[in-house]
Amino acid sequence: MAKITLDQVRHSYLDHPESPDDWALKELDVVWSDGGAYALLGPSGCGKTTLLNVISGLLQPSHGRVLFDDRDVTNVPSEHREIAQVFQFPVVYDTMTVFDNRAFPLRNRGIPEAQVKSRVEEIARMLDLEAALGNRASGLTADGKQKISLGRGLVRSDVNVIMFDEPLTVIDPHLKWQLRSKLKELQQEVGATMIYVTHDQTEALTFADKVVVMLEGQVVQIGTPEELFDKPGHTFVGHFIGSPGMNLLPCEIIDGFPSFLGHKLDIAQAVDVPADATRMEIGVRPEFLHFDSKGLPVDIVRVDDVGRYRIVEVSHKSHAIKLVTPENVPIPEDKGHLAFDLTKTHVYADGWIIN
Amino acid sequence: MIDKTVNQRAWFLVLPVVVLVAFNALIPLMTVVNYSVQETFGNNVFFFEGVKWFEQILNSERFHASLLRQLSFTGIILLIEIPLGVAIALSMPKKGPWVSVCLVLMALPLLIPWNVVGAMWNIFALPDIGLLGRMINGMGFDYNFTQQPLAAWFTTVLMDVWHWTSLVVLLAYAGLSSIPDAYYQAARIDGASAWSVFRFIQLPKLKRVLTIAILLRFMDSFMIYTEPFVLTGGGPGNTTTFLSIDLVKIALGQFDLGPAAAMSLIYFLIILVMSWIFYTLMMRNEEQ
Numbered sequence: 001m002a003k004i005t006l007d008q009v010r011h012s013y014l015d016h017p018e019s020p021d022d023w024a025l026k027e028l029d030v031v032w033s034d035g036g037a038y039a040l041l042g043p044s045g046c047g048k049t050t051l052l053n054v055i056s057g058l059l060q061p062s063h064g065r066v067l068f069d070d071r072d073v074t075n076v077p078s079e080h081r082e083i084a085q086v087f088q089f090p091v092v093y094d095t096m097t098v099f100d101n102r103a104f105p106l107r108n109r110g111i112p113e114a115q116v117k118s119r120v121e122e123i124a125r126m127l128d129l130e131a132a133l134g135n136r137a138s139g140l141t142a143d144g145k146q147k148i149s150l151g152r153g154l155v156r157s158d159v160n161v162i163m164f165d166e167p168l169t170v171i172d173p174h175l176k177w178q179l180r181s182k183l184k185e186l187q188q189e190v191g192a193t194m195i196y197v198t199h200d201q202t203e204a205l206t207f208a209d210k211v212v213v214m215l216e217g218q219v220v221q222i223g224t225p226e227e228l229f230d231k232p233g234h235t236f237v238g239h240f241i242g243s244p245g246m247n248l249l250p251c252e253i254i255d256g257f258p259s260f261l262g263h264k265l266d267i268a269q270a271v272d273v274p275a276d277a278t279r280m281e282i283g284v285r286p287e288f289l290h291f292d293s294k295g296l297p298v299d300i301v302r303v304d305d306v307g308r309y310r311i312v313e314v315s316h317k318s319h320a321i322k323l324v325t326p327e328n329v330p331i332p333e334d335k336g337h338l339a340f341d342l343t344k345t346h347v348y349a350d351g352w353i354i355n
Numbered sequence: 356m357i358d359k360t361v362n363q364r365a366w367f368l369v370l371p372v373v374v375l376v377a378f379n380a381l382i383p384l385m386t387v388v389n390y391s392v393q394e395t396f397g398n399n400v401f402f403f404e405g406v407k408w409f410e411q412i413l414n415s416e417r418f419h420a421s422l423l424r425q426l427s428f429t430g431i432i433l434l435i436e437i438p439l440g441v442a443i444a445l446s447m448p449k450k451g452p453w454v455s456v457c458l459v460l461m462a463l464p465l466l467i468p469w470n471v472v473g474a475m476w477n478i479f480a481l482p483d484i485g486l487l488g489r490m491i492n493g494m495g496f497d498y499n500f501t502q503q504p505l506a507a508w509f510t511t512v513l514m515d516v517w518h519w520t521s522l523v524v525l526l527a528y529a530g531l532s533s534i535p536d537a538y539y540q541a542a543r544i545d546g547a548s549a550w551s552v553f554r555f556i557q558l559p560k561l562k563r564v565l566t567i568a569i570l571l572r573f574m575d576s577f578m579i580y581t582e583p584f585v586l587t588g589g590g591p592g593n594t595t596t597f598l599s600i601d602l603v604k605i606a607l608g609q610f611d612l613g614p615a616a617a618m619s620l621i622y623f624l625i626i627l628v629m630s631w632i633f634y635t636l637m638m639r640n641e642e643q
Binding site: 086 | 364413537538543544545546547551555559560
């Protein structure tokens, strides 16, 4: 177990990166605390896997250092970093049995056979997979193979961190949910630091204590699921997490308070506009808007009933706004007024939140 | 009444293939079957002889000897070419500009016609004027493939290894490059040694292509004719007379059409049966 520190890590797959776009990872300073359950969330191609490979040592970062506790491991090869990683597609050693597959990382390190046996059986019990241990791994389904990979990741008790790179991509939806909760349980049971890479917000939010959101090679926010929801640090977080995503409305700042097309919002705290800001926006989640007798006048465009709540699309001077209303709350007929939850309405300058 | 849903007219679509196969395989084969049960003294006069030629061939020591030579030759070249091909494929670069250079170099021997390969090696290995022959003799070995059986075998095997290992290399290389990176990464993280990576990842993943490689090399080498014919002419004596060389000697040298036809059929059946056995064994292994 260890705390993992990324110290000014940058990486480019090119030999001579020139433009900012050439960097797969742009200057990261992240500390992963010991025993934490982290999710690394971001769209495809944002650098999640690159970051993971930098931590596991499969990639050498172009710049910066990787520290496990206080030990600089930047130049230590993967096999000596004492980590485990589960890949997107199942990796099984076809000619071995399920048991031998799981035992492989232990045997390679010369651990006595009795200990190997007890450990493999313990992990099998945790994953509900005791029966199949003697079977050949090659005949299994994708689910079964991925469970082997998961088992191989979890089998070592001395690892610094266990990393999962979108491990449930190949799994059936109903099993996905099961395995995800299982992993969460295991994390609490084993107490190891785990980093779980995904582009699926549900997966990230259910697994993790802390979510690291990445965009275009940068970390845009690190926070608990509540923080990401209540106070997105970047418009991308607001848009990427939550369904539907956060509403973004252009605004100007008058005396420290935002004004959307003349409609002034008295948000909780006055904001200072950075001198170089070019684009100012109000961000508010659909959950933090409601109909009221007064407020922003809007036209109702459409109502979607999605079960326990309704998604209402309204417009104000051709700006579309979405809000979520519980089923028992009446919706005005054609026109209505919108009220903002002012403690959860934020102002963004060029995408970044202003406090 | 059940409606007849099978449309027999579809057979017309298969007809071209049937005709093609008939003309290039079945009809020639049937003439061979025809010869194999008859005797002729020329003038297009034939007498029916039953299975006499088959009995004669199966009991002939000459046939046994060339079959044994053939089996030894095929066994030796498989034992050399398969491991060597895999080893070369493993040491080839995975990416970069050298990949295409290596692939072209590897493909070159495969593009040379058989008789040219035979002629090249004949001259290359001649003890008095050939580069290889002079070199071996210069190193103090007494080497003359035109007179010494062992030297003739050595040269024939070397020639075949030079000509055909590339095929195994290319197949194995294709197999290796289809292994996803994640396997190597997982193995590194699991602390696997280079040998374990080969034993548990590369070799199992190569199994399919190696099955093909072994089958192709088995069939090809079992039918080898041109190269040893040009190189040694089957000699010295009969020491490199493999099955097909022997067959041509009987058919065209002695003009014994009946025994030659019987031998062709036996030869054909051996290849068919052995290929089938190879294939079944390897595929059964696959299913387990």
